[in-house]
Amino acid sequence: MSKIFISLEEAIKKSLELVEASTLIESIPLEKALGRVLSKDIICIKNLPAFNNSAMDGFAIKASDAGKTLTIKKKIFAGDKGEVSPLEKDECYKIMTGAKVPADVDTIIPFELCTNVSETSVTIPNEVKKGNHLRLKGEEQKEGNTLISKAETINFSHITLLASQGITMVEVVKKISIAVISTGNELKEPWESSDEEEIYNCNSYGIISLLNQKGFEASYCGVISDNLEESSKCISNLKKYDVVITTGGISMGDADFVSQAFKENGLEVAFHGVNIKPGKPIMMGKMDNTVVISLPGNPLPALINTYLFILPVLSKKQGSKAFYHDTTFSMNTQRFEVKQGKVNIVLGKVENGNFKVTRDNKYGAAMITALYESNALLVTKEERASLEVGEEAHLIKFDSDLIEKESYIFN
Numbered sequence: 001m002s003k004i005f006i007s008l009e010e011a012i013k014k015s016l017e018l019v020e021a022s023t024l025i026e027s028i029p030l031e032k033a034l035g036r037v038l039s040k041d042i043i044c045i046k047n048l049p050a051f052n053n054s055a056m057d058g059f060a061i062k063a064s065d066a067g068k069t070l071t072i073k074k075k076i077f078a079g080d081k082g083e084v085s086p087l088e089k090d091e092c093y094k095i096m097t098g099a100k101v102p103a104d105v106d107t108i109i110p111f112e113l114c115t116n117v118s119e120t121s122v123t124i125p126n127e128v129k130k131g132n133h134l135r136l137k138g139e140e141q142k143e144g145n146t147l148i149s150k151a152e153t154i155n156f157s158h159i160t161l162l163a164s165q166g167i168t169m170v171e172v173v174k175k176i177s178i179a180v181i182s183t184g185n186e187l188k189e190p191w192e193s194s195d196e197e198e199i200y201n202c203n204s205y206g207i208i209s210l211l212n213q214k215g216f217e218a219s220y221c222g223v224i225s226d227n228l229e230e231s232s233k234c235i236s237n238l239k240k241y242d243v244v245i246t247t248g249g250i251s252m253g254d255a256d257f258v259s260q261a262f263k264e265n266g267l268e269v270a271f272h273g274v275n276i277k278p279g280k281p282i283m284m285g286k287m288d289n290t291v292v293i294s295l296p297g298n299p300l301p302a303l304i305n306t307y308l309f310i311l312p313v314l315s316k317k318q319g320s321k322a323f324y325h326d327t328t329f330s331m332n333t334q335r336f337e338v339k340q341g342k343v344n345i346v347l348g349k350v351e352n353g354n355f356k357v358t359r360d361n362k363y364g365a366a367m368i369t370a371l372y373e374s375n376a377l378l379v380t381k382e383e384r385a386s387l388e389v390g391e392e393a394h395l396i397k398f399d400s401d402l403i404e405k406e407s408y409i410f411n
């Protein structure tokens with residue numbers, strides 16, 4: 001039986017074309033907003049800074065009084081409100097960092113640059129730079145400016161900026177709903193006992209935790225047995241989800257019913273089979289409005305392709321404008337061979353800019369430990385047969401964030 005496999009580039013393109021950003025929004029408290037996608041631009045409603053203030057503890061003077069001994073008219077502290085009475089000739093203010101600077105002065109001189117400092121007077125240095133240590137109202141951001149753009153994912157710096165505006169509720173895109181299911185008669189749950197011919201379902205738990213780690217929420221919907229009728233019935237209940245992710249049952253075996261069961265429920269397949277190793281049988285499509293992603297049962301391709309394919313798809317669906325993998329450059333420290341004629345997704349570890357392939361790149365798709373031993377992926381071009389020592393390699397690190405601009409991921 002011959003099968004047409006599309007290229008990885010084509011598969012990535014098709015997978016992203018399959019999804020449209022969710023438009024459902026909700027308002028949530030600032031302290032819950034970390035990791036959520038903003039549904040509208042944030043406009044500056046309070047100038048940054050909000051008023052002219054001092055950047056240093058010192059004396060607020062007119063620059064034209066450089067070199068003079070001045071009388072200290074008043075002490076001004078951060079938080080003091082209202083206007084102060086203007087300076088008379090040869091007067092200055094003592095001022096603290098963050099305090100409002102009166103309108104009749106133009107320069108702050110830090111205490112340590114002044115001489116003859118007493119409770120009542122101070123001598124100002126001869127050299128004074130007009131405007132020094134003044135933080136001017138709105139110099140950082142003015143009311144009406146766009147502070148943060150819609151579709152950005154909120155991190156600690158966004159939270160800082162939002163709080164600086166006195167914003168307590170944030171409008172974000174509602175979390176998309178994701179169902180994760182496994183298939184296979186041989187599967188047992190981790191809390192069940194298993195005999196020698198049975199294995200534990202590790203795919204669902206690995207996938208859900210990876211999605212959680214990247215800010216998504218996924219519901220575990222159990223294991224479907226290798227039976228077309230039962231699979232089809234079970235799948236008919238999954239149409240309420242935005243995304244359904246399955247593992248297993250999509251290859252050529254007599255018990256591989258998954259694609260048929262989805263098709264009976266209206267699945268339109270975008271692709272089934274990609275020229276990659278591992279993960280060749282991967283299938284994606286749409287069942288009404290639900291995006292369906294079916295991964296191979298072997299744990300390595302299941303998890304690796306969740307990372308490579310699914311995170312960008314979910315990110316786009318979640319309304320984020322960052323849905324491309326970021327790459328870092330690293331030096332390859334050990335020669336290894338790859339299967340020519342396919343895109344190879346190779347596991348390895350990157351530390352201090354050096355990449356070392358996992359287990360000489362000689363591990364099987366069922367070897368779960370290889371994933372544990374790695375912290376990055378390396379993607380080869382189809383024509384490559386090996387990677388040499390000293391080559392600069394593009395890597396996708398497991399702890400990297402997705403970015404807005406498409407980057408070149410191949411080696």
Ligand SMILES: Nc1nc2c(c(=O)[nH]1)N[C@H]1C(S)=C(S)[C@@H](COP(=O)(O)OP(=O)(O)OC[C@H]3O[C@@H](n4cnc5c(N)ncnc54)[C@H](O)[C@@H]3O)O[C@H]1N2
Pocket residue numbers: 182183184186187199200201202203204247248249250251252253256278279280281295296297298299301365366
């Ligand atoms: N004649 C062919 N056979 C196979 C081909 C092929 O092209 N022609 N492709 C191989 C490749 S590549 C892969 S990958 C696998 C994928 O097969 P399936 O997606 O149908 O997966 P299963 O057969 O259901 O399971 C494969 C393997 O993974 C174990 N498994 C399944 N689910 C889980 C789970 N939730 N947790 C842990 N382990 C799981 C399962 O027991 C099998 O050992 O097909 C090759 N065959």
Ligand code: MOO
Pocket residue numbers: 276277278279280281296298301365
């Ligand atoms: O594609 Mo399978 O995932 O090579 O093992």
